[in-house]
Amino acid sequence: MSVLVYVESPDGHFKKTGFEVASYASKLAATMNTDAIALVIGKADQAGDLGKYGVSQVIHVNSNDNIGFDSQALSRIIADTAKEVNANVVILTHSSSGKALAGRIAVRMDAGLASGVNALPDVSDGFKVTRSVYSGKAVATVSINTPNKVVSVMGNSISVDASGSAVTPDNKSVSLPATKLQVIEKKVVSGSVPLPEAELVVSAGRGMKGPENWGIIEDLAAALGAATACSRPVSDADWRPHSEHVGQTGIAIRPNLYIAIGISGAIQHLAGVNNSKTIVVINKDPEAPFFKAADYGVVGDLFEVVPRLTEAVKKFKNQ
Helix, strand or coil, X not given: CEEEEECCCHHXXXXXXHHHHHHHHHHHHHHCCCCEEEEEECCCCCHHHHHHHCCXXXXXXXXXXXXXXXXXXXXXXXXXXXXXXCEEEEEEECCHHHHHHHHHHHHHXXXXXXXXECCCCECCCCCEEEEEECCCCEEEEEECCCCCEEEEECCCCCCCCCCCCCXXXXXXXXXXXXXXXXXXXXXXXXXXXXXXXXXXEEEECHHXXXXXXXXXXXHHHHHHCCEEEECHHHHHCCCCCHHHEECCCXXXXXXXXXXXXXXXCCHHHHHHHCCCCEEEEEEXXXXXXXXXXXXXXXXXXHHHHHHHHHHHHHHHHXX
């Protein structure tokens, strides 16, 4: 038996989450005394570089095709490949694509499914994985008792370990049925750091008073090399794009550092960010609920605190 990891390559490039699941699969395979095999479908630059993250083999299917996303076709390729390489564990990224694929693959493989896991499985007595539940307020342990298993991994849950070396991909071609999907419009959010992958996030709320003041947030994010985000009232008011809305009804993130500026900390917002490793809150209201969830807090006027923080970051980096 082996471990198969499907690595997404949107627009022909791997993202950080792809390297994370490759590392996850290789570390899991090591605990199971087996091999980790990576599967890439469609165009991908330097697919063999996945070997640097511990996989022993890279299978590249239809490497010259721009396949796009068809969950039915992709799930069939992944399940068929798992059968060919005798893999009883399939690893996916818990992305929008991974969520659409995981259930279909589990059905095709007659497998148990654990979605959105945040740590490596414990295989000392069965196969047990943990995941956040109740909007991050608790952690559940899930046991998969079926011979075949499908696991989707939350982003930023495991460190990327690039200690291996590149391998030569095994290229293969498969025939795909005509898709039933029709793409009417495609919108791609551009930005230096995509929110789901960001390790550092600077976020702001209604305390900014208006979109014209957002420059100080962007300056701090640029100094830190961070992504920018916002609370729901800000995106609803069109101060910032909806793609930056984090929270229960927006994007759930788990960065290493989350700086919340001028955000009161409603439960709906906390549900999307409370898996952050470190939370810093800047708010002039000492009774703001967010302070209860913060690792560090600054009570003060954000229009005074944030520029000074930005200058301090720049000074520190220039040392």
